[in-house]
Amino acid sequence: MDIAVIGSNMVDLISYIHRMPSEGETVEAPEFRMGCGGKGANQAVAASRLGAEVVMITRVGNDVFADTTLENFRKNGIDTTHVLRTDASSGVAPIFVDPESRNSILIIKGANAYLSPADVEDAREDIAKCKLIVLQLEIPLDTVYATIELGKVLGIPVLLNPAPVAPELDLERICGIEFFMPNESELELITGMPVDTLDDVGKATDVLLGAGITNIIVTLGSRGAMWAHAYGREIIKAPVVRAVDTTGAGDAFIGCFAKEWVDHGDVTAAIRAGNRYAADSVTRHGTQTSYALADGSLPAD
Numbered sequence: 001m002d003i004a005v006i007g008s009n010m011v012d013l014i015s016y017i018h019r020m021p022s023e024g025e026t027v028e029a030p031e032f033r034m035g036c037g038g039k040g041a042n043q044a045v046a047a048s049r050l051g052a053e054v055v056m057i058t059r060v061g062n063d064v065f066a067d068t069t070l071e072n073f074r075k076n077g078i079d080t081t082h083v084l085r086t087d088a089s090s091g092v093a094p095i096f097v098d099p100e101s102r103n104s105i106l107i108i109k110g111a112n113a114y115l116s117p118a119d120v121e122d123a124r125e126d127i128a129k130c131k132l133i134v135l136q137l138e139i140p141l142d143t144v145y146a147t148i149e150l151g152k153v154l155g156i157p158v159l160l161n162p163a164p165v166a167p168e169l170d171l172e173r174i175c176g177i178e179f180f181m182p183n184e185s186e187l188e189l190i191t192g193m194p195v196d197t198l199d200d201v202g203k204a205t206d207v208l209l210g211a212g213i214t215n216i217i218v219t220l221g222s223r224g225a226m227w228a229h230a231y232g233r234e235i236i237k238a239p240v241v242r243a244v245d246t247t248g249a250g251d252a253f254i255g256c257f258a259k260e261w262v263d264h265g266d267v268t269a270a271i272r273a274g275n276r277y278a279a280d281s282v283t284r285h286g287t288q289t290s291y292a293l294a295d296g297s298l299p300a301d
């Protein structure tokens, strides 16, 4: 086993609409699509498609979306031993896309809100076989903190992607983690510092280094990523591509980074690979549908 992802799964319910109905009104919309998402699941799928052995610790509901998610994990070669059924709805994201590609998104966490520290403890034996723990914030914060503690006890490095951002994230309780990977807006909200220039971004990372985090990797969209550590900081540029849809780019970056770092332990090379993989993903529509396999091809369906 290489990577334990402890996080969320969602089913995206995407309605392509001419316009939003007003109160009391019913309107017809031209198209509907369903897709598997959720930050935890996206990162697990990216790493697994690149060849990592991934175990997913997550909760699904008691509905058809749970079956869709389980099938998606299996299809992508992810270990589902710790995908737990919950007497609740699955996590879903109804998304409305208008003709100008503007999105309105609702997130219903559903079963994800029930992933508990006890669930993580129950998966301890399998987590202990992994080389990296990957976390985001679409599950309860107490579960995130408990997992970080477990990582310390087991001596397994932890990567935390603070998304979606939780301003109440307690930096004291995440100190000692190996990798903290925000995008610019998450960095701004967590540190309360501006991120208008790269110099600003660097200063904000200093706060996190001071809080005892070993490596801060800030994704910078088309500009690539900044790596800040005790001995300095550097920018690692992303390839120039024609972007058509950047949804899920951060998750592609993290999944690929995790796989490369677990294999080679070289942070710069892992960031370079993450940039390449995420930049490739933004040249296609969708989230998981835009994630390539290790040979650059896309999965059959």
Ligand code: ADP
Pocket (backbone or CB within 6 Å): 183, 184, 218, 219, 220, 221, 222, 223, 224, 225, 238, 239, 240, 241, 243, 246, 247, 248, 249, 250, 251, 253, 274, 275, 276, 278, 279, 282
């Ligand atoms: P998020 O999706 O979390 O907002 P970013 O927008 O920072 O994260 O993107 C994550 C990574 O995806 C970047 O670090 C970069 O590697 C890649 N990326 C995103 N947008 C582009 C783009 N327009 N061109 C090339 N690479 C991109």
